[in-house]
Amino acid sequence: MIIRVSSNDYMLKILSTYKLYADTNIFLQNSWEKCKEIIFPRLAQCNRKLIVLGSVMAELRKLANATDKLAVACRAQKAINDINSLVAQKLIRIEGDDASFADHDFLSTFTTRRLSENIVLLSADKGLLEDVDRLNYSESVRSYRRILVWYQESSGFINTRWAKRPKNDQAKVPAEQRYCVTCGKPFYLSAAHRYFLETKGIAIPIHCDDCGNLIKKIAEKGRFLKGVGRFFGNL
Numbered sequence: 552m553i554i555r556v557s558s559n560d561y562m563l564k565i566l567s568t569y570k571l572y573a574d575t576n577i578f579l580q581n582s583w584e585k586c587k588e589i590i591f592p593r594l595a596q597c598n599r600k601l602i603v604l605g606s607v608m609a610e611l612r613k614l615a616n617a618t619d620k621l622a623v624a625c626r627a628q629k630a631i632n633d634i635n636s637l638v639a640q641k642l643i644r645i646e647g648d649d650a651s652f653a654d655h656d657f658l659s660t661f662t663t664r665r666l667s668e669n670i671v672l673l674s675a676d677k678g679l680l681e682d683v684d685r686l687n688y689s690e691s692v693r694s695y696r697r698i699l700v701w702y703q704e705s706s707g708f709i710n711t712r713w714a715k716r717p718k719n720d721q722a723k724v725p726a727e728q729r730y731c732v733t734c735g736k737p738f739y740l741s742a743a744h745r746y747f748l749e750t751k752g753i754a755i756p757i758h759c760d761d762c763g764n765l766i767k768k769i770a771e772k773g774r775f776l777k778g779v780g781r782f783f784g785n786l
């Protein structure tokens with residue numbers, strides 16, 4: 552079922568009870584100006600902020616430095632300026648470290664945060680929306696919070712279900728409890744997240760989020776490694 556997110560009451564209801572996250576591409580689309588008009592007055596009304604992950608900022612900085620693609624670089628720089636100005640206006644908050652690969656970061660962040668937060672992801676990337684929506688079918692959640700995934704289009708957002716309910720009853724596969732090889736703390740790997748990692752050829756994590764982020768930060772020393780996704784779990 553597709554719902555065009557246009558009703559003011561519906562948006563206010565969601566924005567007052569959900570935490571809104573933005574993917575990198577949201578800021579790079581022509582429709583960003585239109586989206587700003589839709590989102591920010593309502594967020595302000597609900598006394599809420601749009602959340603931008605540190606990994607998204609890192610991705611934008613990387614694009615802004617891509618001298619071989621000037622049009623993209625200009626757009627990314629404009630996005631960074633825009634975000635900084637919205638941070639100053641207390642309409643955006645930046646959360647999380649900047650060492651991760653954004654798509655992976657959304658999945659690992661949401662896997663944990665959905666236990667305690669209602670989440671909406673705004674993105675123009677149907678692939679990511681599908682991957683995130685798939686988390687809704689995982690058992691790791693142990694809650695009934697459903698992550699909403701809103702697709703950005705020219706005139707606003709579409710709220711729909713992007714992932715098909717898994718035929719093989721993947722939903723019934725319980726989350727795997729693993730133990731961090733560094734600190735020994737337990738962490739959970741949902742069947743959906745494992746599926747995502749396996750299909751992308753990314754190694755299964757052996758560290759908890761805290762240790763993984765710290766190790767990545769040290770290893771990368773601020774460099775944004777090409778294909779960094781391959782290293783997750785191996786560091």
Ligand SMILES: [Zn+2]
Nearest residue numbers: 731734759762
């Ligand atoms: Zn650990």
